Each structure stands twice: as structure tokens, then as C-alpha cells.
Amino acid sequence: MKNIRRVQEQRSRGEENHPCTLAPLHPCTDAPLHPCSPAPLHERGGERLLQLDAERLRSDFDRKPFVIGHALAHHPLFDLARLVELARNLPEECVEYNAGDIPVNMDPKQTPHTGLSVEETIRRIENCRSWMVLKFVEQTAEYRSLLDQCLDEVQTLTEPITPGMCRREGFIFITSPGSVTPYHLDPEHNFLLQIRGKKTVNIFDMEDRSLLSEEELENRINAKHRNMVFREEFQEKAEVFELTPGMGLHFPVTAPHWVKNGDEVSISFSITFRTSASERRSCVHTFNSYMRSRGLSPRPFGRSRLRDSTKYFAFRAVRRVRRLMGAL
Ligand SMILES: [Fe+2]
Numbered sequence: 001m002k003n004i005r006r007v008q009e010q011r012s013r014g015e016e017n018h019p020c021t022l023a024p025l026h027p028c029t030d031a032p033l034h035p036c037s038p039a040p041l042h043e044r045g046g047e048r049l050l051q052l053d054a055e056r057l058r059s060d061f062d063r064k065p066f067v068i069g070h071a072l073a074h075h076p077l078f079d080l081a082r083l084v085e086l087a088r089n090l091p092e093e094c095v096e097y098n099a100g101d102i103p104v105n106m107d108p109k110q111t112p113h114t115g116l117s118v119e120e121t122i123r124r125i126e127n128c129r130s131w132m133v134l135k136f137v138e139q140t141a142e143y144r145s146l147l148d149q150c151l152d153e154v155q156t157l158t159e160p161i162t163p164g165m166c167r168r169e170g171f172i173f174i175t176s177p178g179s180v181t182p183y184h185l186d187p188e189h190n191f192l193l194q195i196r197g198k199k200t201v202n203i204f205d206m207e208d209r210s211l212l213s214e215e216e217l218e219n220r221i222n223a224k225h226r227n228m229v230f231r232e233e234f235q236e237k238a239e240v241f242e243l244t245p246g247m248g249l250h251f252p253v254t255a256p257h258w259v260k261n262g263d264e265v266s267i268s269f270s271i272t273f274r275t276s277a278s279e280r281r282s283c284v285h286t287f288n289s290y291m292r293s294r295g296l297s298p299r300p301f302g303r304s305r306l307r308d309s310t311k312y313f314a315f316r317a318v319r320r321v322r323r324l325m326g327a328l
Helices: 002-012 054-060 080-089 118-123 141-158 214-221 232-237 276-293 305-327
Strands: 066-070 095-099 130-134 166-175 180-184 189-196 199-203 239-243 247-251 257-261 266-274
Touching (some): 080 118, 095 118, 141 166, 141 189, 141 266, 214 276, 239 247, 276 305
Antiparallel strands (some): 066 247, 130 166, 166 266, 199 239
16 A cells, blocks of 8 residues: 555656656656666566567567467456455556447547446446456556566567666456447557457557648647547558457557457456657657647657757756746
């Protein structure tokens, strides 16, 4: 509980950081750059949980989606009874749930609710047609340990590709048969591990500006709700993955996607993190979004290293001043 309180306090100060406070802070987010340096597996006393292909990561990490394997399909932390316990221990704002039989195009403000409690929703998940996510499960020790074990394995391979893993965060999705996760994008590096049931993931090229305009990307990357408008003609551009227990899928940062469950209950564990580069990019998108709101036309991220650096340092400076003002 002490740790949960500390995370809540950090969030209330706008610092959605990993609980490890001793690590050096990232200049953009104030998140620890290396919250948990990867410990050798033998020291963690466990066998490998993920089957990662080093060559595949080298060629496709954060560029294209790809499938991995994992050994969590029968892990006791994903039993429904344990998930009820986890939901009870998480702060209220970290448990989100609603009706699951919704369209791909769903305005978050219009999302229907079920009238059930959190506990009833999990216990009756087979028949209650619900969609639920338990957020930031690393606030609970056993789940943090599992997340760290998985991400230590990932970090060993991603550090030479894109260094500075930070903000390790875990999400557990518990969804009824046929539930839909509407079309949206996420700002984190993500591996979605399918634990129980089947899921069809429709994922799209994040560089295709006919699907995702620069302006929408900038607006969505730091928005609370990241659902986007989906048009039927987009579907022919989808790359479709059928996930079954033991499979996982890598999502490149900001790749739009929507998801549909199979005919049974689905449980998935999303292991996410940021890196120095992804945080820097996020700062530039946020800066551009602000410029557009003032009627300007900023150059998109990635076109000019000099301009991106200038925006990044300007963003940091403005934020520091705002924080200092807030502290006075
Ligand atoms: Fe997502």
C-alpha cells in the first residue's frame, strides 16, 4: 500500500513515473532512465518468460509488428480470483471498465457502462459482455516483479537498438467474448501477451498519413483518450494477427490498431515501456500540437534534427518554469 500511495503522490504531481526514485531522471519526463537495470536471469532465479528473436528485434523493433512467444499462459497471477484481488488493491482510477460490445468507431464520452461492480464484472466476465483494463499493475509487488522479469529480457535486446528504457508499466485486459477495443494509438513500446482466449489484432502502418494525419498524431499522443475515427476503407490496409495463449505481439509506438476478442473470455498482459528516443519524440509532438493550436504550421517530427532538438529543449524549459511557478 505504501508503494501505491507513493505512485499516487507522484501522479498527483504530474510525474507518472516508475516507483524507483533513486535512478537518474530523464530530462524530458523526469522518469528514471534506468529504473531497473536488467539483472542476469540466473540472479533473478527464473527461467526465460519470453521467446524473443534477437535478429527480428534488430530489424523490426519499433518499425513493424511481429509475433513473439511467452510462457505466461498458465501463470497463477492471471487467475480470475487473483485478478479480483488485484483490482481491489489498485486505486479506483486504475480500473477502467465498460460495455464490451461496442463499434470500432467509439467516442470515449459515449461509451456505455454496464452497471456492474468491478468484482462482479470479473467474476461474471464470461457472460456480462464487458471490457476491462487494470492499469499500472506494477503498483502491486508480485505484478511488478513479473513485469520486470519480462522487461529485463526485452531490455537486454533493445538497449543496443534504442537505449534508456524507462517508465515500465503493465496493463491487464479482461474482456468478454466478442468484445471490441476501438481504433486508437498508444505512445508506449508495447508487447501484448495473450494469456487466455483468442484475440484478433488489426494493426496499421504508423507512417501512413492517409490513415493518421500529422495533426491527429500530435493531438492523440498525449491525450487521455486516444480513440480515433475509423473509416471502413482503412481495413484493407490492416495487418491482421490472430493471437492465442502463449503468443505475444509487438506494437510499434503510435501504430493505430483495433482489437476483437474471439468467442471466449480473453485475458492479455500488456508490458510497456518508454525509451529516451520515444520520450523525446513525444515532447516534440506535444510542442507541435501546441504550435498548431496557436495557428502555426510546425514542421513534423523527424524532418529536421535541429528543429526537433530546439523544440525538445524549449518544451523542457517551459515545463520546468511551470513546475517552479507551481512550487512557489
Ligand atoms: Fe492499444
